[in-house]
Amino acid sequence: MQQPTQPAPAVPAAKPKPPEPPPEFREGAIATMDAAGLLRILSDAKSSEFQKAKACVRLGELGAKEAIPVLAGLLGDEHLSVYARYGLEPMADPSADDALRAALTKQKGVRLIGVINSIGKRRDAKAIPALVKFMHGPDVDIARAAASALGSIGGEASAKELQAALPKTTGMTRAAVADACLVCSERLLAEGKRDQALAFYTALSATDLPKPVRLAAMSAIVREETLSVKPR
C-alpha cells in the first residue's frame, strides 16, 4: 500500500552567523598540551582565567597526579573552583582525596559545598567524620551537601550516622538526610546487606518524614519483598 506522504521538512534556513570567540578565549593548543605545559599555565601569574580553566579540565582528563596540589590551590577561587574540581574529581591517585579533605578546613560557603560534593562523588570514606560534623552544623546548605555526600559514600559507617541524624535534624536538612538514607539503602542492598537496608527503609517510612521519602521507602520495601523469596 502506498504510504501517504507529507512534504519532508525543508533543510533549516541558514541562521545568522554566531559570534566568533575572541583570540584570548580560544582553547587552541591547550587542547593537546601535555601535563608539564598545562602546569606551566597554572603556575604562570600571567596566565588568564580562561587559560587556567582549560588547563584544569585537560589535567583532569590526563589524570596528571602531579597537578593535584596546584588544582587544590584553586578550590577557593570564585570562578576557577569548579574547574579545579573538574581536574581533581577524576584523578585516580588518593592524594586527590587528601587534598579535598584538607580543603574542608580551608573553604567556606558555596566553595566548601563544592568540595563536599566532590568528596561525595569520589566516595572518600576517610571524610566521614568531618562530613558528620558539617551535617549537624548550623549552615543548612552545607549540612545538606554533607548528608548527600554521606549517602554517596555509603557503607555501614555512613548508614549509622545518617540514621542517627534522622531524628536530630529538621526541615530542609532532614529532607536531605532522608534522601541520603535512601541512596545509602540502595548501596547496602547492592552489597548484599538486605536486612540492614530493609530496616533503614522501615525507618524511612515514618509518618513525620516528607511524603516523597516515605513513598520511596515503602515502594522499596514492596519491591524487595516481592522480588526476593527470602522472608524478612
Add this chain to the structure above:
Amino acid sequence: MIVPSLVLGQRAGVTAPSDKITFGGIGIGSRGAHVLSKLLNVEQARFVAICDVRNARRETIKSTVDQKYGDHGCQMYSDQYELLARQDIDAVLIATGDRWHTPLSIIAAQHGKDVYCEKPCSMSIEESWALGAAFRRYNRLYQAGCQRRNGANFQLCKELLKSGALGKLQALYANVGPSVNWPPLPSRDWLAAEELPPKQVLDWDRWLGPAPWRPYHSSYVTGGWRNFYDFHGGGILEWGSHTVDLCHWAADYDDTQPVEYEPVGTNVGPYQVNCRYANGVKLVMRDNAWDGALKTGSCSFRIEGDKGWVETGDATKIECSDNIRPLLRPTEPASLALENHVKELVRCIRTRQSTSASATAAANSHVTCHAAFIAYQRGKTLTWDTTKHEFTNDEIANRMRSRALREPWRV
C-alpha cells in the same frame, strides 16, 4: 483554587472532585512553548505555574497560559524550589538548556513530582545513571521528550520488527543530523564578555546553574549556548538523543548499551560512529544529511533485519524493502507524535503506569550517545563494559564519563 489529585486520592482509584493533573513549568523557551501548547490542549491537565530565570519569558508564558484558560491563575517564579515546594503541583515540564535537565529532574523527583523533560536529558554518563536511579528511587514517572516513540509511522516500523517481518535484527541506523549545524565536537571556547543585565531581567548565575562559570554573553541566553561543550554535547548527543533513542526503543534495547564505539570521519562532517551490541547487532550513528538519503525527513532511523528493512522519519512516509511494502498501512502524520506523547504522560500520571520514554530508557540511550561522543573526542575505538559501566581500553575516556558541576549543584 486547583486541588491536587494526589491529595484527593485519585491515584488510589477514588473519583476525585478535581480530576486535573496539575503542571508547573521550568525554563520554557521556544521548544518548551511548543510542548506547552500541546499540554494546554489536554483536557485532563492544568498548567498552574512557570519558573524561569528570564523575566520576559516568565511573562510570556503566563500570558499564554492565562489567555488559554481565561483567568490569571498562572503563578510566576524565578526560584525552582519555590515552584517545586507547591503541594498542589503533580508534575513539571522541564525545557531549560541541557545543563539543567538532569539536576532539575532529580530535584523534582525528590519533591515528589512526575516529570516531562526535553532532550538531551543529561550532560554525561554519570548524570544519565543518576537520572535513572533517582526516578527508580522515588518511584516517579519520567517522560523524556522523545515524542517519536508515540509517532504512528515510527510505531509501525517497530511493529514490523517485532512481528518478525524483517527477520532477525542485524543493524540499526540513527541519523545524527547535519554536522554543519552542530558538529560532533562542540567548541570549548568562550565568547567575549558583555555587560551583565540586571538580575531581575536575567539571573546569569542561575542561568549557568551547574555549568562551569564563564563570562556573560547575550548570545548564550538567546539559544546560542548550543555547540559550546560546557552547555552541549555536540551533534552526537543532540541528534542521538532523538534517533539513538528510537533505535533502542524499536529493538527493545532500553536497558542496555553497545559494547563497542568506532568513530569515523572528521569534525566538519560527514561523520559516523559504528557501534556494536554484545549480541552482535550493529548501531550506526550516521551524519546522513538532515533529510536522509531516502528523504524520510529529519530524525530518521532505519531498521535492517535479515529479511528486510524499513526507514522512516519526520516526513511520515516509510521506505522499505520490496517484500515489506505489502505490510505497510497509512499512518497518522508524524507531527501528531508530540500531542500523543504529552497525553501519554497525563494518562500515566492518572494510572501510574510506566511511560514509554522512562528515565531508565533515557539513561541507556544517553549513555550510548555520551560513549559515542567520548569515542569521537578520543579519536579511537572504545570498548565498554555494560556491567561495570566503564571503558575497558582507555583510562582518559573513563575520566570523561562525568563533568564537575558548579557549586552548589550536584546530582
